[in-house]
Amino acid sequence: MDITEVIIVGAGPAGLALAISLSKLKVKSIILEKELEIVDDPRGITITNDAVRICWDLGLGGDMEKISQELPHFNFHQSSFVNPPFFQSEAFPDTFSQALPKAMFHIQPKLEFSMRNELAGSQYCELRCGCTVTGRKQDGAEIIVDYTDTKGQPRNIRGSWLIGADGKRGIIRKHFLEPSAGIQQVEGIYKYDGTWVAANLKITPPTPKTHPRFPLWKLGYTPEQVYDLFWPIGFHFGSPPGKPFAAGRFGPNEARLWRHELAQNDWNDNMDSEELLWEHLMPMLTRKYDENGRPFSSGETTFPRDCIEVRRCRPFHFTHKVVNKWFDDRTILIGDAAHVFPPFGGQGIASGFRDAQQLAWRLMLLQQLPNVTRSVRDKVLQAWAHERAYSVEVAANFTKFNGQLCNYGDTWAFWLMRNIEWAIRLIPFFSNMPDPLSRTEARGFTTVNGGFFSSRYSGGGRLPQVYLSSQGSEPELSDLILQPRDTAMTLLAIAADDPATAEIEAIKALDEAQIGQAVISRDSIRVVTQKPYTSGPDGLDVYYPTPVEQLSNAGVFIRPRYKSSNLFSRFSPYTRFVILRADFFIFGLATNYQELVGCITDLKQRLHDEIS
Structure with missing residues (x-):
């Protein structure tokens, strides 16, 4: 039987972040991941606010330019990102006093690859892929986890702690904690429930050689300028009239990747998600005016559809949920196993990073307390749970703010609020409020x-x-x-x-x-x-x-x-x-x-x- 200190189930961002944090504190862990390879599909694309700071703390700072980009602003439009935004939030200022970007838009497979590389040379962590957990039991102060390895052979590990970082449908919560401890995800403070079609697009800008008849060449446009015109920098939220949407670039700029999500709350399985995507997207890729609002002398121009590769397009159910209890004795939940968010605030991976960073030093400390009682352990972990529950509420409120602007658009109350703030900031004393x-x-x-x-x-x-x-x-x-x-x-x-x-x-x-x-x-x-x-x-x-x-x-x-x-x-x-x-x-x-x-x-x- 293998022996370690912490058994982590799931090698997604939250599980890897915990393993790295524990490794820095010289706490041994083994990660069990059921997939053989990193899932080659960018799912979460945003790391926001203090989670960016955690990336540097994890040792990922040197890789962030290779896996992500910082966008200068967030834009809220009516109907289409062709329309000027009714509200824009700048992302460059150091408003959070952390000296780092406010948000990074990354490629999740590359992020996970970078995190695995950070662990590769560690003597304190081992990643085992192709492993399926089949059982869990507690033997006094230790947890025993049964699993099958890549060859289907039964194996087991003994450790002090078991961490479920295996997603919202993961086995740790669904199969072990729900039946025995009644732990389940319940509705959070943001009461949202909807179905959206989410697509990842790879854009290849046209050139005079590949598309000699494209009319903007005669107006002096370069391929890069065409790309910037039709796929504008920044991240964009669209509100009615029309379908709410969220769209923007992600990954390093040279990757030319674009996320496009649109609300489809009447979804049924007879619908064609790609057909809905094209129906929604192509009007935004048809322009009559240049970036300064002047009409094209060549007339209406559409971005070439053959320059757009759909790498993924399917429906997703978005909601906000959080566990009614974060741990049971020595089994603890983090990441999507503990909470899920709609995508309007980029809080999914970010909250998983917070879970991990705030848990790691506590586990190290508890491992160093040789005669600690159950009540002391629970007190330390309950303090973590209180803080995490509060942090999830803060993240949900931020998500709700963006979600309301996206789903319902500008309101008189928000119009009044932002104009009052704009007027106040004109006063020198309040300019940096x-x-x-x-x-x-x-x-x-x-x-x-x-x-x-x-x-x-x-x-x-x-x-x-x-x-x-x-x-x-x-x-x-x-x-x-x-x-x-x-x-x-x-x-x-x-x-x-x-x-x-x-x-x-x-x-x-x-x-x-x-x-x-x-x-x-x-x-x-x-x-x-x-x-x-x-x-x-x-x-x-x-x-x-x-x-x-x-x-x-x-x-x-x-x-x-x-x-x-x-x-x-x-x-x-x-x-x-x-x-x-x-x-x-x-x-x-x-x-x-x-x-x-x-x-x-x-x-x-x-x-x-x-x-x-």
Whole structure:
């Protein structure tokens, strides 16, 4: 019998994200995936907001340009993307204080391939494909999973945890947890239920050689300009009159891939999905005017249909559901096994990434507690479930906002709201006023009852992401520097004057509170100053937010609204210590040594002093 720590069923984005996160924390896992190869069909195409940040935390940042592209705006139209949008949301500004794109439109098979490559060299994870799970039983503190391998031979694995990351129809929930624990997906807060036809298209722009009679050549158009005209950049939502739709580019721009989805709520199996696609799409690919609204002298022009390859076109049922319970003892659900969303907000893969990142450090911590009781385990996991349920609600509300604009169009209330906001932003004092979504992002879990943070010490918020530098080092994303090493949390010491003193106080507080090495250790202390500091003590790395001028000189792309001071924007100027979880949420803040000892003690008590 094989033995590991965590058994993950399903090698989709959520399962792979968990395996990578566990591997970074030196927790062993085995992934069982029933498919022999990566499914060669882009399903989810969007990673949004903080999930983009998680991609970099997983080590995927260097691959993102090869598997995705950042689109500059989201557009809401009536009827067709040929019509000017009635509302446009810019995607480039750093509105979420994370220094990275707001959304990436990716090719899912390439994303999964990149994630598997990230795991390939790890000694802490093994991926087994062509394996079908057939049974599960719990033997005391361990789970035994039965499965058949690629040759159909029965095998089994023993582990401490079983993670169902095998999708909304996966065996872990449907066959094991529903019958025994009553765990099922129930209707979420976004009451939506509809059928849409979803298509993936490969576009090959015409050229004067392949289509010599195409009329726009005489008007001076290049193939690239033709592509941009008929397949406009950005992502597009269309509302009635006509069928609601969602469409736009995905994958790297040179891949020329286009997602087109249209509502078909009266769907029946006698309908032809491709016929419905062409009926909806071709009027949008027929134009009388150029990009500036001037009529073509050559008359109405249609994009050549033989330049469009339909790679997939079929109906999908869209709804929002979430599990009524996230775990049962040592069996836990993440990703689509736990929740599903309509596609209007790009929250499917994103929420699975959040599940994984926020679960991984907890599993590592529980593995390090040698005498932990069932009540302690459940308390730690229930805090995760509370936070995840709240996060899913936030994602559902964002999806609902886009979905209402897409399905019902502009309303008087929304027209009034956006025009008031537009007028306010004309006033210089309010020009950089944060939008409601960024305020929700900054608030983090502070309103969640039962979350794993200290309300007494102002915890629960999310730490912003900036670029940090130290003496003689190149700028790096702060997450790469502040992420824990072999611990669940980082202790951030903010030095007002003397960095060495700040570090000494942090070490002394750890020693006094006697917190376990798996939670916070001396190696997990990071010293940060608010201003550039270039003469730190020997052997002590002192980090500071890299000034914008220094970033420009280093060739770093700086997003509109980016500020190096964002790192300190979500707590008071008197804060001297931050206990930071591995998922970059704040456990607690302290303004002095005594408060730091109290905050560490609070953290220790939440684990019932079970840390050795």
